[in-house]
Amino acid sequence: xxxxxxxxxxxxxxxxxxxxxxxxxxxxxxxxxxxxxxxxxxxxxxxxxxxxxxxxxxxxxxxxxxxxxxxxxxxxxxxxxxxxxxxxxxxxxxxxxxxxxxxxxxxxxxxxxxxxxxxxxxxxxxxxxxxxxxxxxxxxxxxxxxxxxxxxxxxxxxxxxxxxxxxxxxxxxxxxxxxxxxxxxxxxxxxxxxxxxxxxxxxxxxxxxxxxxxxxxxxxxxxxxxxxxxxxxxxxxxxxxxxxxxxxxxxxxxxxxxxxxxxxxxxxxxxxxxxxxxxxxxxxxxxxxxxxxxxxxxxxxxxxxxxxxxxxxxxxxxxxxxxxxxxxxxxxxxxxxxxxxxxxxxxxxxxxxxxxxxxxxxxxxxx
Numbered sequence: 001x002x003x004x005x006x007x008x009x010x011x012x013x014x015x016x017x018x019x020x021x022x023x024x025x026x027x028x029x030x031x032x033x034x035x036x037x038x039x040x041x042x043x044x045x046x047x048x049x050x051x052x053x054x055x056x057x058x059x060x061x062x063x064x065x066x067x068x069x070x071x072x073x074x075x076x077x078x079x080x081x082x083x084x085x086x087x088x089x090x091x092x093x094x095x096x097x098x099x100x101x102x103x104x105x106x107x108x109x110x111x112x113x114x115x116x117x118x119x120x121x122x123x124x125x126x127x128x129x130x131x132x133x134x135x136x137x138x139x140x141x142x143x144x145x146x147x148x149x150x151x152x153x154x155x156x157x158x159x160x161x162x163x164x165x166x167x168x169x170x171x172x173x174x175x176x177x178x179x180x181x182x183x184x185x186x187x188x189x190x191x192x193x194x195x196x197x198x199x200x201x202x203x204x205x206x207x208x209x210x211x212x213x214x215x216x217x218x219x220x221x222x223x224x225x226x227x228x229x230x231x232x233x234x235x236x237x238x239x240x241x242x243x244x245x246x247x248x249x250x251x252x253x254x255x256x257x258x259x260x261x262x263x264x265x266x267x268x269x270x271x272x273x274x275x276x277x278x279x280x281x282x283x284x285x286x287x288x289x290x291x292x293x294x295x296x297x298x299x300x301x302x303x304x305x306x307x308x309x310x311x312x313x314x315x316x317x318x319x320x321x322x323x324x325x326x327x328x329x330x331x332x333x334x335x336x337x338x339x340x341x342x343x344x345x346x347x348x349x350x351x352x353x354x355x356x357x358x359x360x361x362x363x364x365x366x367x
Contacts, residue, residue, distance in 0.1 A: 001031045001325050004068025006061055007039040008075055010299075012283035014042030014306025015074045015313065017093070020053040022318040027054035031325050034058050034068055043310035065089075070328070072321050074313065075300060076103055085110035087351075090328065092321055094118055094133075095348055096270040098245040098362040099280075099299075104354075111352040113333050115324070117317060118270075119243045119356055120346035127242060129320065131178050132312035134267075136302040138182025138238065141265045142171070142190065144301070145234040148263045148287055148294050155294055156261030158233045161191030168192045172228045174220065174249055174274055175238030176203045179267050183236045188215050195228050225249050230257050237266035237274040243348065243358030245272040252276045255291035263294040270299055320346075 003026060005018050016039050023033045035055040037047050047057055058064050065071065065084035073093035077085060082103070085091070087110065095116040097104045107114055117129035127134075142160070149155035149169065162168035171187045173180045176198035187194045188211060196211075197220040198204055204217040211217075218224055229235060229250060239246045246268040255277065266273040269280055277290050281297040283304055288295050302309035324343065327336045337344040348356040354363055 004064040004071045005035045006064045007036045010075045013303040015310045016040040017072045019314045020049040023055045024053040043306040082106040087111035114349035115346040116348045134178035138179040142186040145265045169233040171234045172232035173236045179238035235264045237268045239274040246274045250275040260292035265296040269297045
């Protein structure tokens with residue numbers, strides 16, 4: 001099978017979808033791997049390392065898409081890449097279809113086979129390909145939130161951990177999953193007052209057992225969300241519905257009642273976000289202000305720490321990419337998904353049809 005590894009074109013995206021060792025393992029399995037020159041440089045992997053692993057280096061971005069039967073990426077196809085897709089081509093990447101009608105329509109029109117990292121579910125119900133990036137984003141959310149609370153960044157001028165004689169900042173985390181857990185751990189370590197909200201009582205009980213005393217677990221309902229949002233200096237949106245759009249928990253009308261200079265970091269922006277006023281931003285221009293509240297909606301947060309994120313992502317994705325390529329040498333995608341639950345849950349789109357229930361429900365609702 002011919003597998004393509006293009007350079008990511010999203011703004012300030014420094015990750016690469018495969019390490020040189022992954023290329024070597026695919027080649028050992030009888031596959032040809034096309035790597036666009038410069039694909040790994042942002043993560044600290046030189047072209048010479050991919051060449052040494054047996055990759056065929058390609059100078060032209062479009063040529064990778066043209067020649068490859070299977071594309072392995074980090075982020076969803078963007079802009080000119082959408083016209084490079086072709087019927088039957090397998091694309092294995094983060095898609096987050098429910099955040100973009102344009103992307104969904106283009107991929108349906110191209111009739112690709114779209115397997116999404118973010119919905120692949122293992123036998124224990126976990127999301128093994130989403131988890132490492134959720135860990136990174138969760139930890140980064142506090143790091144970024146703390147920075148934008150600084151006055152020169154249009155924040156309140158709050159040091160999250162406070163100092164002797166001065167109270168620490170208040171952090172509200174909406175969602176107690178992987179993002180929320182990691183955000184709470186970092187915020188607690190800084191010494192902030194942390195509140196984590198979720199509708200899953202078992203998950204809240206678990207956090208209550210493992211988190212330090214400055215973390216409080218609260219059941220999420222609309223009244224509680226409003227109460228704690230008005231007290232917060234920093235809000236982290238960490239809500240996830242795999243494949244579906246995030247529910248909106250922070251309404252526009254709440255902003256005027258929130259603290260002036262408070263900060264919202266919505267990690268769920270890839271799935272539409274849980275804040276009514278959030279919109280996608282970039283690392284170059286990460287924030288904007290509405291009603292005195294600083295909004296941070298960067299859609300590829302882990303891309304800023306490309307070295308760490310690439311290693312964490314590839315350690316999880318490479319075994320699945322190799323398994324997928326090996327299987328498709330001798331069987332159809334329908335056959336593979338029929339016998340392998342992980343790939344069945346990853347399959348979002350095939351032959352011009354949406355195959356994932358959450359994505360389908362979102363798309364039908366749009367119409």
